[in-house]
Amino acid sequence: DLVKVEQRVEPTKKATQVLHKKLLGCMQSQPSLETERRMVKKLPLMLLSVSMAESLKDLDAESSIRRVLEMCCFMEKMLANLLTDFEMKLEREVLEPLNKLSEEDLPEILRNKKQFAKLTMDWNNARISNGPQAKQDGLREEVEEAWRKLENIKDQYSADLYHFATKEDDYANYFIRLLELQAEYHKNSHDFLDKNITELKENHNQKDSSLSVPRHKVYGEALLSHLTQSNRDIAAPIQECVHMLLRTGMEEEGLFRLAAAASVVKRLKNCLDQGVVDHSEFSMDPHAVAGALKSYLRELPEPLMTFELYNDWFKAAGWSEVCLLYLLQFLFLLSQRQAVNKMTFSNIAIVLGPNLLWPRAEGEAALLDMASASSVQVVTVIEPLIQHSSTLFPEGILTIKIMQKPIKGKPNYCSEHVTVHFTKPKAPGPPVTPKCKPPTAPSTTPAAQNTRMQPMPTPRSHTSVKKPPPKKPGVRAPTCPPPLPPPTQPAKEAPSVAQ
Template identity: 50%
Template sequence: MMKRQLHRMRQLPHTHPVEQRLEPAKRAAHNVHKRLQACLQGQSGADMDKRVKKLPLMALSTTMAESFKELDPDSSMGKALEMSCAIQNQLARILAEFEMTLERDVLQPLSRLSEDELPAILKHKKSLQKLVSDWNTLKSRLSQAAKNSGSGQGLAGNPGNYSHTTTANKMETLKEEEEELKRKVEQCKDEYLADLYHFATKEDTYANYFIHLMEIQADYHRKSLSSLDTALAELKENHSQTDPSPSMTAAPSSRVYGVSLGTHLQELGRDIALPIEACVMMLLSEGMKEEGLFRLAAGASVLKRLKQTMASDPRSLQEFCSDPHAVAGALKSYLRELPEPLMTFDLYDDWMRAASLKEPGARQEALQEVCGRLPRDNLNNLRYLMKFLARLAEEQEVNKMTPSNIAIVLGPNLLWPPEKEGDQAQLDAASVSSIQVVGVVEALIQSADTLFPGDINFNVSGLFSAPAAQDKLSDKPASEELPIAMPTPAATPAPAPAPGPAPTSASVAAKESLSAISQGGQWHFRKCNYVFSSQVPGFPVGSGWRGALEAVFLSLPVFARSLYGSLLSTSCVPGTVSGPGDLGK
């Protein structure tokens, strides 16, 4: 059986090169048509209006239109939603037009090619194959009949008998059938070859279907992009007319807290960080004579709301002016949440070396040299801040915030060591270095006019003014909710301090300014739930230098508090520290 089929294949005409491309072309046209049809979002064969109604983009436009009715049409969101509704409607119509063109110029021709034109050619091929097979069979029968006729004539010796006549008639009939089949084969072959040549001449046309597909897609995307660009330009123009100055408000994509100083200044086009300038201007207006500024904590909820307002709508900051402790807390949070401290990691060791100098003149000269090596943005903001803190210290008789006290609460937020994995000795060194940081910041405040000469206009951007005082933001006491590492003053009056060593003049001054810090018998920390007993042997509760050390402890990172607590309880001896001013030595 297999030999017979192989024989028939060999008897077929020589395969034309174009013929080999028929079947792959038919499969390609069929598969592409099927997948392309599945990409259509509208109803196939429908007119424009019916097709548009079925598109998801039109459903989105309808939803936006319904939602827009519930909004204030003059609000920013209302205007944006209204324009978005219109553009989605326009995009839906562009899509419907694209799909109708795609059906007419690509899908329908591909369907005709895969369902009509190529199947007709392949049908002629099968007909030719059958005719050739029948013709070959008939030729075999005719050849066999001729052999039988010659053999019978030789044996009978009588060519005129009946058998010879019958064989001759049969051969004549076979010859006629063979001639007829041969004619049909030639006719079918001509038709098939004509189809092949027609296919070969139209292959470029078929290839243009796919080129036209990409042209239609490109035109669709160009129209969509043009509509979007026009709508976006109009939307941004209308939106910018209602927006405040970009220097006053952070851009939606911009962050304020937790972003590097350089990035923040570049995004908002400022010289002084927005939280620094805003908080300083509010404190200059309302908080310069507030007792315990930067030391007493504000309510956590108020502080959180202030920070969110700072990042989203600085125009609304005036309402917080009546709560200077919240403003001071927002400034401290900004400084502490910087990825790199304002005084930089790179200069950390240089600041420490300057703090270790004993001679005041040499120390000031070293500090001035380190300041000169700060990056421009850091130097501008540090100068601005130190000028303000020096102004704050001028009111120390009222606010009880001396340069030393300010340095104790703000120093760890301005400079801290890079985090490194190390042994116990390295962690101890990092804890002790916080005391040196306090000394550095205190010296910067005391020598602000020398280290940063010249007057300064605190309203650098010109966007702030002295707002009128407002009512308190919350009826809750400022100490009801405290951020991490801030002491909670006791609700009841503190007992009289135990008698201790005779205080020096420095410790008396420290006691007057820091006594409020060291009230009560325990220190409470939110979040870490750590309790630090105030009954350190040999250190009477309420002493100035005791309060200074404990305030430094409170400002340390969480990981170092336990180390520093052990340091206080084991290595401090009464009389070795005379006051907060000695902590940096």
């Protein structure tokens, strides 16, 4: 139907004109230039590559930033080449045909349409004109001439419309070709980037044999991934923080409850991430160490007591059990000095419980849960775990021996051996008295204090602890540390990420 075809000509002309202009605006290079001139003339990717090449000159050859910039410089230049090829094909196969269609072909059809309308009007005017009889012959000739012109332009206009109708699918293919060229360009760019980024990462992650400091991020990293990469049984932040707290933080009032300076905690977290921790620097601020430990537990993608075991916490997962027992036994030691540090079983559970166990939630729900009833339930789970850790986990693993020089200005509670090791309970038998001399005066040792002091009452009546639970037969808690032979050489420190 030529009427419908005729109605499409004008909208098609407008569409091609607008889209041609917009496509020109999308091009980053200047049209109608050769390849090399296109790349030099204001192509952003090429200018970026040149800037990278100039910037890396001031960096030494061993700098990792220089090595990465060299590779990025090469990759940006290659991307500029791919972009130039794409834009040249786009100009040749899409822009030029669209421009010809909108500026030559369709305007020609529209001009014939106007001419056809004008000649039709002239023929009608000549046909209805009247005059003297003498002029009738001349008027008849004018009508015949107008009719011939009208027939000619009608044939031309009809041919143009038929041609447009047959070529309409070809015109639509220009836009399909646009998408094909874009897909080809992006695919080539993706393949190139994927291959070279993989190579860049492999080269960048290769460890220099002269450097022994691990560079794996630990905060926010999955526990199993960290333990596998570092070949450890105890997570580095947990072990490092426990070591520092055993030295100077066991009698610090409000440990884990009072906040430290955010800048110190942040610096310690960065040091733990880098694997280089100066114990003498951070042991001076036990609250910062406790804050870094709490932050590590809270930033784990999955809590130490796992999501799956939120309702069945006693079925501890194998790869997190070791870290959990290690931490619980340290917290038990911390509570033994509650007369000084004010950190009872309940207080420790309140400040650390939500960092050890929380339900699977996302967004604001996860934040609101910290103050919800579930957090109170978590405290009721964590408190007895700490309080009865020696009974629940008889095969203790916290065996720490620290021989450190005292820290200036800070009491060192572990300047000698600190050994805590729970063993399996034996069959019931007669009580065995520890082989140690009874104190002649009121002792101020932590062990003696533990036998005299009463735990502080908890906020919950059903979980308050008035006195230590009775000891089961076969489980012995010595009132003083066992005697140790004098060391012939300094004892080795527990393994740490700083070594």
